[in-house]
Amino acid sequence: MYLLPENISSFGGEIDSLIGFISAIAAVVLFLAETALLGIVIFFRRKPGRSAPYIKGMGWRQMRWVLLPVAAVVVLDLLIDLKTHKAWNAVMQSLPSKGMRVRITGSQYRWSFAYPGADGLLGTADDIVRVNDFAVPVDSNVIFDLAAADMIHSFWVPSLRFKQDAVPGRIITRWFKAIKTGTYGIACAELCGVGHSDMKATLRVESREDFLRDLQSGVNSGGAEVRAPAGGAENRGAELLNQKGCTACHTLDGSKLVGPSYKGIFGRKTKLADGREIVVDAAYLRRSIREPEVDQVAGFPAGLMPKLPLSDEEIHEVVEYLETLR
Amino acid sequence: MEHSKPIFFRKYVFSTDHKVIGMQYMLTGLCMVVVGVFLSYVFRMQLAYPGSDLPLFGKLSPQQYNEFVTLHGTIMIFWVAMPILLAAFGNLLIPLMVGAKDMAFPALNMISYWTFLVSTVALLASFFVPGGAFDGGWTAYPPLSAGGYRGISFWNGLGGDLWILAVALEFAAFLMGGVNFLVTVGNMRAPGLKWFDLPLVIWMFVIATLDFLFSVGPLIAGAIMLLLDRTIGTNFYNPAKGGDPVLFQHLFWFFGHPEVYVLFLPSLGLAAEILTASSRKPLFGYRAIVYATMTAGALSLVVWAHHQFIAGIDPRMASFFSVTTILISIPFAVTVFCYIATLWRGNIRFSTPMLFVLGFLAEFLIGGVTGIYLGSSAFDIYAHDTYFVVAHFHYTLIPVVVFCGTAAIYFWFPKFTGRMLNETLGKIHFFGTVLFFNGIFIPLFINGIGGEHRRIADYSAWPEFMTEAMKHNRIVATTSLIVVMLFQIPFIINIFLSLFRGKPAGPNPWKSNTLEWTVASPPPHPNFSPVPMVYRGPYEYSVPGRKEDFWPQNEKE
Numbered sequence: 001m002y003l004l005p006e007n008i009s010s011f012g013g014e015i016d017s018l019i020g021f022i023s024a025i026a027a028v029v030l031f032l033a034e035t036a037l038l039g040i041v042i043f044f045r046r047k048p049g050r051s052a053p054y055i056k057g058m059g060w061r062q063m064r065w066v067l068l069p070v071a072a073v074v075v076l077d078l079l080i081d082l083k084t085h086k087a088w089n090a091v092m093q094s095l096p097s098k099g100m101r102v103r104i105t106g107s108q109y110r111w112s113f114a115y116p117g118a119d120g121l122l123g124t125a126d127d128i129v130r131v132n133d134f135a136v137p138v139d140s141n142v143i144f145d146l147a148a149a150d151m152i153h154s155f156w157v158p159s160l161r162f163k164q165d166a167v168p169g170r171i172i173t174r175w176f177k178a179i180k181t182g183t184y185g186i187a188c189a190e191l192c193g194v195g196h197s198d199m200k201a202t203l204r205v206e207s208r209e210d211f212l213r214d215l216q217s218g219v220n221s222g223g224a225e226v227r228a229p230a231g232g233a234e235n236r237g238a239e240l241l242n243q244k245g246c247t248a249c250h251t252l253d254g255s256k257l258v259g260p261s262y263k264g265i266f267g268r269k270t271k272l273a274d275g276r277e278i279v280v281d282a283a284y285l286r287r288s289i290r291e292p293e294v295d296q297v298a299g300f301p302a303g304l305m306p307k308l309p310l311s312d313e314e315i316h317e318v319v320e321y322l323e324t325l326r
Numbered sequence: 327m328e329h330s331k332p333i334f335f336r337k338y339v340f341s342t343d344h345k346v347i348g349m350q351y352m353l354t355g356l357c358m359v360v361v362g363v364f365l366s367y368v369f370r371m372q373l374a375y376p377g378s379d380l381p382l383f384g385k386l387s388p389q390q391y392n393e394f395v396t397l398h399g400t401i402m403i404f405w406v407a408m409p410i411l412l413a414a415f416g417n418l419l420i421p422l423m424v425g426a427k428d429m430a431f432p433a434l435n436m437i438s439y440w441t442f443l444v445s446t447v448a449l450l451a452s453f454f455v456p457g458g459a460f461d462g463g464w465t466a467y468p469p470l471s472a473g474g475y476r477g478i479s480f481w482n483g484l485g486g487d488l489w490i491l492a493v494a495l496e497f498a499a500f501l502m503g504g505v506n507f508l509v510t511v512g513n514m515r516a517p518g519l520k521w522f523d524l525p526l527v528i529w530m531f532v533i534a535t536l537d538f539l540f541s542v543g544p545l546i547a548g549a550i551m552l553l554l555d556r557t558i559g560t561n562f563y564n565p566a567k568g569g570d571p572v573l574f575q576h577l578f579w580f581f582g583h584p585e586v587y588v589l590f591l592p593s594l595g596l597a598a599e600i601l602t603a604s605s606r607k608p609l610f611g612y613r614a615i616v617y618a619t620m621t622a623g624a625l626s627l628v629v630w631a632h633h634q635f636i637a638g639i640d641p642r643m644a645s646f647f648s649v650t651t652i653l654i655s656i657p658f659a660v661t662v663f664c665y666i667a668t669l670w671r672g673n674i675r676f677s678t679p680m681l682f683v684l685g686f687l688a689e690f691l692i693g694g695v696t697g698i699y700l701g702s703s704a705f706d707i708y709a710h711d712t713y714f715v716v717a718h719f720h721y722t723l724i725p726v727v728v729f730c731g732t733a734a735i736y737f738w739f740p741k742f743t744g745r746m747l748n749e750t751l752g753k754i755h756f757f758g759t760v761l762f763f764n765g766i767f768i769p770l771f772i773n774g775i776g777g778e779h780r781r782i783a784d785y786s787a788w789p790e791f792m793t794e795a796m797k798h799n800r801i802v803a804t805t806s807l808i809v810v811m812l813f814q815i816p817f818i819i820n821i822f823l824s825l826f827r828g829k830p831a832g833p834n835p836w837k838s839n840t841l842e843w844t845v846a847s848p849p850p851h852p853n854f855s856p857v858p859m860v861y862r863g864p865y866e867y868s869v870p871g872r873k874e875d876f877w878p879q880n881e882k883e
Contacts, residue, residue: 003772003775003776004775004776004777005776005777005790014704015704015705015707015708018702018704018705019699019705019708019775022698022699022702022705025698026695026696026698026699029695030691030692030695033662033666033691034688034691036666037666037669037684037687037688037691038688040666040669040670041669041674041684044605044669044670044671044672044673044674045674045676046673046674046675046676047673050673051606051673051868051875052605052606052607052671052672052673052867052868052875053607053671053868054607054608054867054868054869054870055607055608055610055670055671056608056609056610056611056612056865057608057609057610057611057612057614057664057667057668058611058613062610062611063611063614065667066610066611066614066660066663066664066667067660069659069663070656070659070660070663073655073656073659074656077652077653077655077656077698080652080698080701080702081645081648081649081652081702083704084645084648084702084703084704084705085645085648085704086704087704087705088641088644088645088648088703088704088707091704091707092641092644092707093641093642108474150469150474151469151470151474152467152469152470152571152637154636154710154711156711156779158708158776158777158790161707161708162707163636163707163708163710163711164636164638164707165636165637165638167565167571167572167637167638168469168565168566168571169565169566169569169570169571170565170572170638172638185788185789185790187779187788188779189710189711189712189779189780190467190711191392191462191463191467191470191780191781192470193392193470193474194388194389194392194461195388196388196392196781196782197388197391197782197783197784197785197787198787200787200788257388301476302476302477304476
C-alpha cells in the first residue's frame with residue numbers, strides 16, 4: 001500500500017485492508033482475463049486451410065464455460081460487499097457516544113472550526129473559532145457537525161481516510177479518532193467556485209497537553225503557511241491574513257483571484273460597484289473588513305466575502321500591514 | 327416506388343434519408359471531438375506545467391480552468407459519444423439492418439438532427455458570451471450552478487443558461503430519434519426477421535433507447551427547475567428558502583448513470599458485429615447476452631446513488647446501492663466472457679476494425695475491474711472526487727466510445743462511401759492510440775490512490791500532491807495525451823485519402839451476413855427494392871457443409 005498516504009485514523013485500517021482485499025481479487029481476475037484474451041487471440045489467429053467451428057453457445061454444456069467464471073465473479077462480488085459493509089459501518093455508522101464536539105463549516109474558500117468555549121456548548125458567543133487551522137488531541141474521539149455556508153464543499157483528509165460532503169441546509173454529524181501526532185492536509189474535494197483550488201486547511205494532531213494549551217492561548221502555533229513577501233514574514237498582520245483565509249481570495253502579488261489583490265491596495269484609485277471612484281485609505285479598509293457588502297469594488301462578485309470575527313486590534317494590524325504592500 | 331430527382335438542399339442538407347442524417351450526426355460529432363480534445367489538451371498542459379504560457383493557448387486562469395473542465399465533460403458525453411454512437415450509427419444501421427426502406431418517421435428524424443445542430447450552436451456560443459462559459463462542472467450541482475443564490479445577473483449567467491438550454495434541446499433531439507428507433511425496429515422489420523434473429527447491435531440500440539427514455543424525464547424536470555432558479559429566482563434547490571440541493575443530485579444521477587449504459591450498449595453491439603465477422607464464428611451465447619443486457623438495463627435504473635455515497639444521503643442507503651452497483655458487473659461479465667468465448671477457436675483476422683475491438687476488450691477489462699473498487703461504498707469514502715474516479719471512467723468510456731466507435735468507422739466506412747480505408751495507416755492509428763492511452767490514465771490512477779483530488783487548477787499550494795513522483799505522473803499523462811492526439815493524424819489522412827483513392831469496396835468486403843451488406847455500397851436511396859426476405863439469424867458463420875464460411879440472412883439456400 002505504498003501508494004497511499006500514511007493512515008492516522010482509528011478506522012483507516014478498515015479502508016486500507018478493504019483496498020488491499022479488492023486489489024488482490026482485481027489483480028487475479030484481471031490477470032486471468034487478459035491472459036485468456038491474449039492467448040486466444042494469438043493462438044487462434046487466421047491460418048490458411050483452417051476453418052472455425054460452428055459453436056453457438058447454447059445450452060449448459062457450452063454456456064458453463066461462461067457461467068462458471070461468472071459464478072466466481074458473483075461470489076467474489078459478495079465477499080467484497082460484506083467487507084465493504086463492515087468498513088462503511090466503522091466509518092459512517094458507528095458514532096461514539098463520548099468525545100470532543102466541534103463544528104466544521106465550509107465556505108468559499110476556507111474551512112472554519114468552532115470549539116466550545118468555557119460554557120462547554122457549541123453555538124454560543126464564547127466559541128473559539130479557528131480558520132483553516134484544525135487542532136485536535138491525539139487518541140481522542142472528535143465528533144463534528146459538518147455544515148456549509150454557501151456552496152457544497154467536501155471535507156477531505158487523505159490521511160484520515162475520510163471524506164464527507166458539507167451540504168448547505170444540512171448538518172451532518174460524523175467522527176474520527178486520530179492516532180498519530182503531526183500536521184496533515186485538509187482539502188475541499190467538491191468544486192465550489194473559482195477559488196476551489198486554494199481551499200486548504202491544516203489538521204494538527206497534538207498531545208492532549210499541547211492541545212489544551214494551544215486552545216486556551218488562542219494563538220495558532222503552526223498551521224497555515226505564511227505567504228508574505230520577503231522581509232514581512234515576521235509581521236503579525238501577514239500572519240492574520242493567512243490564518244483567517246483572506247489570501248485564498250486576495251493575492252499579495254498583484255494577480256486577480258476572486259477578490260482584488262492586496263498589492264498596492266493602499267492609495268489605489270478604485271471604481272466601486274455603484275460607479276463612484278474612491279482612493280483606498282485606512283478607513284475604507286477597516287469598513288470593508290467589518291462590512292464587506294458596503295462599497296464593493298466594481299468587477300468582483302457581490303456577497304462573497306464573509307464577515308470575520310476580528311478584534312479592533314487585529315483589524316488595525318491587518319490594515320497596517322496592507323499599507324506596507326506597495 | 328417512384329422518386330423524383332431531389333435538388334441539392336433536399337438531398338444533402340434538409341434530407342429525410344436516414345443515411346444522410348446519420349452522416350450529419352457523425353460529422354457534427356467528429357467536429358465536436360476536436361473541440362473537446364483541445365480543451366483537455368489545454369487543462370492537462372496547465373496541470374503538468376502550472377501557470378506557464380501554454381503553447382496554442384496562453385495562460386489559463388482558474389475561472390477558465392473550471393469552464394474548460396466543465397465543457398470537456400459535457401461535450402465528450404453529450405456532443406460526441408451520444409451523437410456518434412447512438413444517433414449516427416443508429417440512423418445509419420437500423421433501417422439497413424432490419425431491412426426497411428427508411429426510418430418510420432423520416433421527417434421527425436430530420437427535425438431531430440436540426441434540433442441537435444441548434445443545441446450545438448447554443449453550446450459553442452456559450453464560450454463567447456460575457457461572463458464566459460458555464461463553470462459549474464458537467465454535473466451542474468446547485469447551489470454553485472445556481473450562482474449560489476446571490477441574486478440573478480442576466481449577463482453573468484448567460485453562459486450557464488445557454489448550457490442548460492443546449493443540453494435540454496439535445497435531449498429533445500434524442501427523444502425524437504429514440505422514438506424513431508423503437509418504432510422502426512418494432513414495426514418495420516423485413517418479412518421473416520424475428521426478434522431473436524436481429525443483429526445484436528439492434529437489440530443494444532433498443533435497450534439503450536429504452537433506458538434513455540425511462541431516465542431522461544427526471545433530468546429534464548431537474549434542469550428546468552435549475553433554469554428557473556437561475557433566471558427568475560425560484561428556490562427549488564435553495565436551502566435558505568426551503569429547497570434542497572441534494573434533490574438535483576438525485577434527478578441528475580437517476581439519468582446520469584443509465585446514460586453510461588446508453589453509450590455503452592450500442593458500442594458493445596457494434597463490437598459484436600465486427601467480432602463475429604472477423605473471427606468467422608457465430609456469436610457465443612446470443613440469447614444469454616440479450617437477457618443479460620435487459621437485466622443490466624433494468625438494474626441501471628437503481629444504482630444512481632452510488633455517485634452520492636458521501637454527498638449527504640442517509641448512510642443506511644449506501645449498502646443497498648453498493649450491492650446493486652456491484653451486481654451490475656454480473657451481466658457485463660456475462661457479455662464480455664461471451665465475447666472472449668466467441669474468439670475461442672475462431673479464425674481471427676486482424677483487420678483494423680477488429681484490432682480496435684480487441685483493444686476495447688483488453689482495456690475495458692481494466693475499466694470494469696476498477697469499477698468494482700468504486701462500487702464499494704467504503705472505498706468511495708477515500709476515492710470519491712479523486713483522480714482514481716477520473717482514471718476509472720476514462721478507462722470505461724474511451725475503450726467504449728473511442729475504440730468501439732473507431733472500429734465501427736473502419737468497419738462501415740466502405741458500406742457508406744464505397745471505398746476501403748487504408749490498412750497500414752489504420753494499424754499505425756491503432757497501435758499509437760491504444761498503447762499511449764494507457765500512458766494518460768495509469769499515472770492518474772496512481773495519483774488518485776495518493777489522494778489527489780479533482781478539479782484543481784494548480785496543485786502548487788499542496789506540498790503533499792507536489793512530490794516528485796506525482797509531478798512526474800502529471801507530465802507523463804499530459805505527454806501521452808499529446809502523443810495520442812498526434813496519432814490521430816494518420817486517421818484523418820486516411821479518411822480523406824481513402825474517400826477519393828481508396829480500394830473500391832464492393833457490396834460485402836468483410837463477408838458479413840447482415841442485411842446492409844446485401845445492397846450496393848453506398849446503398850441506394852430507398853435501401854432495398856424490393857424489401858428482402860429474411861431466412862435466418864445474423865451470425866451463421868462457418869456452418870458445416872457449406873462451401874462459403876458465411877450465410878447472408880436473406881439467402882434462401
